[in-house]
Amino acid sequence: MQFMLLFSRQGKLRLQKWYVPLSDKEKKKITRELVQTVLARKPKMCSFLEWRDLKIVYKRYASLYFCCAIEDQDNELITLEIIHRYVELLDKYFGSVCELDIIFNFEKAYFILDEFLLGGEVQETSKKNVLKAIEQADLLQEVTLRHA
Amino acid sequence: MPAPIRLRELIRTIRTARTQAEEREMIQKECAAIRSSFREEDNTYRCRNVAKLLYMHMLGYPAHFGQLECLKLIASQKFTDKRIGYLGAMLLLDERQDVHLLMTNCIKNDLNHSTQYVQGLALCTLGCMGSSEMCRDLAGEVEKLLKTSNSYLRKKAALCAVHVIRKVPELMEMFLPATKNLLNEKNHGVLHTSVVLLTEMCERSPDMLAHFRKLVPQLVRILKNLIMSGYSPEHDVSGISDPFLQVRILRLLRILGRNDDDSSEAMNDILAQVATNTETSKNVGNAILYETVLTIMDIKSESGLRVLAINILGRFLLNNDKNIRYVALTSLLKTVQTDHNAVQRHRSTIVDCLKDLDVSIKRRAMELSFALVNGNNIRGMMKELLYFLDSCEPEFKADCASGIFLAAEKYAPSKRWHIDTIMRVLTTAGSYVRDDAVPNLIQLITNSVEMHAYTVQRLYKAILGDYSQQPLVQVAAWCIGEYGDLLVSGQCEEEEPIQVCLVTLG
Numbered sequence: 001m002q003f004m005l006l007f008s009r010q011g012k013l014r015l016q017k018w019y020v021p022l023s024d025k026e027k028k029k030i031t032r033e034l035v036q037t038v039l040a041r042k043p044k045m046c047s048f049l050e051w052r053d054l055k056i057v058y059k060r061y062a063s064l065y066f067c068c069a070i071e072d073q074d075n076e077l078i079t080l081e082i083i084h085r086y087v088e089l090l091d092k093y094f095g096s097v098c099e100l101d102i103i104f105n106f107e108k109a110y111f112i113l114d115e116f117l118l119g120g121e122v123q124e125t126s127k128k129n130v131l132k133a134i135e136q137a138d139l140l141q142e143v144t145l146r147h148a
Numbered sequence: 149m150p151a152p153i154r155l156r157e158l159i160r161t162i163r164t165a166r167t168q169a170e171e172r173e174m175i176q177k178e179c180a181a182i183r184s185s186f187r188e189e190d191n192t193y194r195c196r197n198v199a200k201l202l203y204m205h206m207l208g209y210p211a212h213f214g215q216l217e218c219l220k221l222i223a224s225q226k227f228t229d230k231r232i233g234y235l236g237a238m239l240l241l242d243e244r245q246d247v248h249l250l251m252t253n254c255i256k257n258d259l260n261h262s263t264q265y266v267q268g269l270a271l272c273t274l275g276c277m278g279s280s281e282m283c284r285d286l287a288g289e290v291e292k293l294l295k296t297s298n299s300y301l302r303k304k305a306a307l308c309a310v311h312v313i314r315k316v317p318e319l320m321e322m323f324l325p326a327t328k329n330l331l332n333e334k335n336h337g338v339l340h341t342s343v344v345l346l347t348e349m350c351e352r353s354p355d356m357l358a359h360f361r362k363l364v365p366q367l368v369r370i371l372k373n374l375i376m377s378g379y380s381p382e383h384d385v386s387g388i389s390d391p392f393l394q395v396r397i398l399r400l401l402r403i404l405g406r407n408d409d410d411s412s413e414a415m416n417d418i419l420a421q422v423a424t425n426t427e428t429s430k431n432v433g434n435a436i437l438y439e440t441v442l443t444i445m446d447i448k449s450e451s452g453l454r455v456l457a458i459n460i461l462g463r464f465l466l467n468n469d470k471n472i473r474y475v476a477l478t479s480l481l482k483t484v485q486t487d488h489n490a491v492q493r494h495r496s497t498i499v500d501c502l503k504d505l506d507v508s509i510k511r512r513a514m515e516l517s518f519a520l521v522n523g524n525n526i527r528g529m530m531k532e533l534l535y536f537l538d539s540c541e542p543e544f545k546a547d548c549a550s551g552i553f554l555a556a557e558k559y560a561p562s563k564r565w566h567i568d569t570i571m572r573v574l575t576t577a578g579s580y581v582r583d584d585a586v587p588n589l590i591q592l593i594t595n596s597v598e599m600h601a602y603t604v605q606r607l608y609k610a611i612l613g614d615y616s617q618q619p620l621v622q623v624a625a626w627c628i629g630e631y632g633d634l635l636v637s638g639q640c641e642e643e644e645p646i647q648v649c650l651v652t653l654g
Contacts, residue, residue: 021243046470077435118307119275124337125392126382137265
């Protein structure tokens with residue numbers, strides 16, 4: 001995976017994870033173009049599209065679009081499962097997640113993503129283990145705060 | 149000086165802005181406050197301020213003045229600071245700027261930290277955005293962690309190693325010893341990331357590929373266990389055990405089996421098993437089938453297995469889920485040259501996809517249709533393709549027209565059919581026909597001596613109605629110039645003589 005973007009139906013960015021080195025300017029340009037392209041898609045269209053030399057896999061969950069750019073040899077269908085797994089993790093962590101949770105707790109959304117994917121690849125296939133790691137890290141945060 | 153406002157408070161405030169200008173004003177005010185806080189070297193609130201900066205950065209505002217602060221957070225001993233510091237580094241630091249190199253020492257220390265979650269942060273950051281220099285400096289540490297018995301760290305080290313290899317391919321060798329018993333792990337996270345690492349190494353080096361071929365039996369065993377094992381709640385997705393791992397193993401098998409008879413034979417049975425037993429009612433099962441098909445088609449599989457694979461794709465084409473139809477068409481396009489006859493069997497389903505609402509599916513169906521045209525099906529196929537040309541989106545017309553001309557040239561059953569087909573294209577999509585088509589068509593008409601009268605008459609009739617399509621008018625004008633005598637004398641046997649009005653056009 002080269003990058004993952006989360007954005008609202010109005011095109012507001014809620015999360016951006018880049019696994020390739022690009023300048024801020026390039027990232028902004030890509031984001032703008034891709035968001036526009038995905039938002040223009042009709043509901044009946046498939047979840048895949050070709051964009052530049054990449055394959056784009058996207059899926060809408062309630063008011064949020066989850067959009068991944070994968071490479072030619074990557075499996076589009078399993079990428080849909082990866083997106084779905086991330087949504088499940090967010091859902092379990094926040095308890096019935098909604099866009100507002102991701103807006104107000106964006107850093108947590110990143111922490112969860114970073115326990116699930118690393119360098120654009122899946123690092124843990126057990127839902128339980130990802131959530132356990134986040135839970136433990138959160139506890140560690142509490143302990144440190146108490147001592148501070 | 150009052151404490152800087154909390155992150156969530158800031159988010160709430162900014163969201164109340166009713167205009168872009170109002171938002172910008174709030175952001176500028178907060179940035180100024182944050183800047184002075186940074187200048188005062190305030191340790192207590194640095195974390196909070198950087199977090200706020202990251203939020204504002206996501207909204208599109210500049211945040212580069214926070215880069216060094218991220219480094220200070222990473223160097224802190226507080227876990228909260230490190231968490232936000234590393235996040236900030238991944239979001240704000242650019243590997244093209246030298247400032248990111250200042251991270252190297254911190255990461256090195258944190259890779260050796262006593263708390264695995266700190267080590268995890270370091271591995272994650274390095275594996276996500278480590279530059280070549282950083283990777284060179286820290287590869288040794290990553291290699292060490294790749295050999296640890298702590299599965300939480302081992303899985304992360306494996307993916308970090310993948311990143312290091314991508315950035316500095318020469319370092320691949322040093323990870324070889326650590327790969328020795330990676331596949332003996334029971335932990336699925338480690339297994340998955342190990343397979344990714346092995347895949348990366350095999351893709352980059354033919355020597356590595358040859359070396360790792362001996363892993364095929366072990367990979368086959370692991371895959372078999374996944375399929376045969378009972379319900380495992382931890383890794384289950386809709387009744388399938390760890391589909392992510394299954395897909396990656398299948399992909400590695402593909403690379404190992406390619407061009408190698410022995411390896412291909414060793415994986416034949418398991419591929420057949422996966423292809424026949426995987427549940428197809430949900431996307432997850434189809435994802436595995438898709439990967440299986442790709443593997444079967446790419447290795448030296450026996451013909452029975454290949455037919456099985458093509459048939460799976462054929463079933464995919466009939467699936468209600470358009471995503472499945474899309475990947476089916478993509479895969480068929482890849483195999484149509486090598487397994488032409490098998491793909492031909494699904495021709496009518498493919499042609500039906502020309503009527504799909506989705507543009508990507510239509511495009512693939514069109515490409516595949518052209519690949520399937522032959523002497524036997526030319527009449528039927530051309531009917532469908534001409535109808536498609538008529539009704540498709542403008543973005544397709546040029547390619548479709550070219551494809552039709554090519555197919556007609558190769559397989560036209562008769563000269564008259566050929567001319568008629570060309571006429572049809574020129575009249576329905578004349579303005580999309582490529583420039584080089586005109587001279588080619590003129591050549592074709594010249595060579596069809598017996599069709600001259602017929603052709604010129606049909607072209608004349610065509611432009612009588614409408615002379616807006618340039619290529620059509622060009623061909624017609626040339627024809628009338630050459631064979632005008634045939635037109636006027638009404639010598640065409642196949643058509644009724646027509647009244648020719650010598651009228652100046654335009």
